[in-house]
Amino acid sequence: MAESLQQLVLDLLESSGQISDTRCLTIPGQSSPAGSHDAQITILGALNSLLSREMIKYTTHETLSHVLTPEGAQCVLEGSHEARVWAALHTKGEGKPLTAPELKKVVGDDAAKVGQGRAFKSGWIAKEGDGFVKLVPTIEDTTQLDLREVDSTGTLKAGEKTLADLRKRKLIIQRKGQWFTVEKGANFSTSTAKPETDLTVEMLTSGAWKTSTFKKYNFEAEGIPTNGGALHPLLKVREEIRNIFLEMGFAEMPTSSFVESGFWCFDALFVPQQHPAREVQDTFYLSDPSQSLPPHAPYLATVARTHEHGGFGSTGYRAPWSDAETRKLLLRTHTTASSASMLYKLAAKCRGEEVDEEIDAVLGGSAKTKTAGNLGKGEKTDDGFRPAKLFSIDRVFRNETMDATHLAEFHQVEGVVADRNLTLADLIGFMRVFFKKMGIENVRFKPAYNPYTEPSLEIFAFHPMLDKWVEIGNSGMFRPEMLEPMGFPKDVRVHGWGLSLERPTMIRYGINNIRTLVGHKVSIEGVENSPAVIF
Numbered sequence: 204m205a206e207s208l209q210q211l212v213l214d215l216l217e218s219s220g221q222i223s224d225t226r227c228l229t230i231p232g233q234s235s236p237a238g239s240h241d242a243q244i245t246i247l248g249a250l251n252s253l254l255s256r257e258m259i260k261y262t263t264h265e266t267l268s269h270v271l272t273p274e275g276a277q278c279v280l281e282g283s284h285e286a287r288v289w290a291a292l293h294t295k296g297e298g299k300p301l302t303a304p305e306l307k308k309v310v311g312d313d314a315a316k317v318g319q320g321r322a323f324k325s326g327w328i329a330k331e332g333d334g335f336v337k338l339v340p341t342i343e344d345t346t347q348l349d350l351r352e353v354d355s356t357g358t359l360k361a362g363e364k365t366l367a368d369l370r371k372r373k374l375i376i377q378r379k380g381q382w383f384t385v386e387k388g389a390n391f392s393t394s395t396a397k398p399e400t401d402l403t404v405e406m407l408t409s410g411a412w413k414t415s416t417f418k419k420y421n422f423e424a425e426g427i428p429t430n431g432g433a434l435h436p437l438l439k440v441r442e443e444i445r446n447i448f449l450e451m452g453f454a455e456m457p458t459s460s461f462v463e464s465g466f467w468c469f470d471a472l473f474v475p476q477q478h479p480a481r482e483v484q485d486t487f488y489l490s491d492p493s494q495s496l497p498p499h500a501p502y503l504a505t506v507a508r509t510h511e512h513g514g515f516g517s518t519g520y521r522a523p524w525s526d527a528e529t530r531k532l533l534l535r536t537h538t539t540a541s542s543a544s545m546l547y548k549l550a551a552k553c554r555g556e557e558v559d560e561e562i563d564a565v566l567g568g569s570a571k572t573k574t575a576g577n578l579g580k581g582e583k584t585d586d587g588f589r590p591a592k593l594f595s596i597d598r599v600f601r602n603e604t605m606d607a608t609h610l611a612e613f614h615q616v617e618g619v620v621a622d623r624n625l626t627l628a629d630l631i632g633f634m635r636v637f638f639k640k641m642g643i644e645n646v647r648f649k650p651a652y653n654p655y656t657e658p659s660l661e662i663f664a665f666h667p668m669l670d671k672w673v674e675i676g677n678s679g680m681f682r683p684e685m686l687e688p689m690g691f692p693k694d695v696r697v698h699g700w701g702l703s704l705e706r707p708t709m710i711r712y713g714i715n716n717i718r719t720l721v722g723h724k725v726s727i728e729g730v731e732n733s734p735a736v737i738f
């Protein structure tokens with residue numbers, strides 16, 4: 204019913220442009236007469252609902268109208284008091300006159316009291332003996348007619364005098380009323396279907412968008428208050444780790460270049476050209492451009508010779524060398540590619556060769572840093588070698604199938620320390636200090652294999668929530684086959700390690716699914732609700 208009234212209002216607006224007086228509206232399916240107080244209340248409900256959708260605008264007009272009292276309503280149903288008195292009597296000469304108490308018994312106290320006088324005045328009845336008789340065969344009950352008119356229209360055509368009389372008789376009372384003029388609103392349409400607020404995928408696929416009405420944008424709306432900007436969890440943990448490195452006297456390596464050559468990512472690290480990690484299933488190669496410029500020729504030649512035939516105490520891989528392989532462009536699979544090129548520049552600088560300004564600042568800065576123990580004291584030795592402690596935290600790319608713990612791109616935290624007299628114990632000791640600063644106290648080391656480090660150690664931490672040892676990093680002492688072709692003196696040792704930035708971040712924030720960190724929250728059965736811990 205409410206809908207059909209709204210529809211009626213919209214249709215009228217569509218055909219006549221406006222509704223000048225809602226008292227003219229007949230409400231479909233409702234018994235209240237048009238123009239009555241009840242009808243206007245019902246109309247107001249419909250108008251407000253259309254107004255909230257800005258489909259219409261309306262103006263309210265105040266009126267004074269009349270409604271029946273219960274007594275007035277009784278008169279409408281049963282006739283006025285005077286009519287009831289007249290009806291109760293016998294016609295003169297046709298029956299026994301009724302005495303006043305008898306009349307009271309038939310029509311009731313009130314009706315008898317009020318009705319008697321009025322019926323007399325109208326000449327409908329007369330006294331006979333000590334009783335009353337009818338004088339006329341028919342009457343017109345004007346009081347009842349007037350009350351009916353008031354009931355349906357709220358007023359009387361007859362005018363104020365009669366209204367005042369009915370008021371005095373307490374058959375009607377005055378009531379404030381309202382009526383409305385209605386115009387089209389900003390979102391006017393003849394459809395009462397609720398306007399859509401969003402265009403959804405479902406609407407696009409089903410074609411429903413063609414017939415839907417859309418809510419207009421309200422550019423004046425204040426909008427939902429936002430929480431303001433916040434740092435991404437990865438950025439926060441990255442900053443924390445960065446500070447650990449800086450307070451331990453490390454300098455940050457520039458690692459902005461995501462694209463590296465096969466040379467720096469693998470060859471310089473003594474990773475054999477036939478190593479499975481270099482295959483397309485694991486590494487993203489570039490197609491355009493696909494080739495890097497050749498690396499520094501004498502260094503390239505030394506690296507190629509070491510791979511093929513050995514040297515520096517090594518037998519080499521005894522496998523054919525391909526220049527094309529070395530020049531392939533790829534997305535770096537580890538930041539150890541950047542470490543290798545920095546170490547090469549460190550060796551070059553130590554030999555007195557020019558290196559570019561930015562690199563020089565990093566290496567110089569690192570050399571001046573004083574730290575505990577025998578790590579990177581920064582003193583330049585006779586052969587020009589300067590110790591260095593370098594770190595980077597940046598993005599790497601691997602051709603991985605994504606799942607709850609793997610992404611095709613993630614961040615690596617990587618550090619290298621170059622100095623004389625470094626031993627495996629220094630590496631282990633350093634790791635303990637480093638991880639302790641990250642809040643991980645219980646660490647263990649397990650022998651492992653990397654083509655570029657010997658010995659190599661995987662780092663494990665005890666995870667109290669999982670109640671087991673989990674791998675948190677990989678490390679080792681870089682091989683002479685990698686360092687000596689760069690030109691480092693024979694007794695210089697470099698150790699390095701790497702871990703992912705995502706793992707400590709997931710632990711810190713109780714995130715089970717790595718994809719939560721980088722995109723839409725993906726819910727995977729059995730993963731979302733598993734314990735919030737994966738190293």
Ligand SMILES: N[C@@H](Cc1ccccc1)C(=O)O
Pocket residue numbers: 536537538539617653656677678679698699700701702
């Ligand atoms: N590059 C290794 C980490 C590493 C860095 C330096 C030395 C040893 C290991 C990795 O990606 O896991």
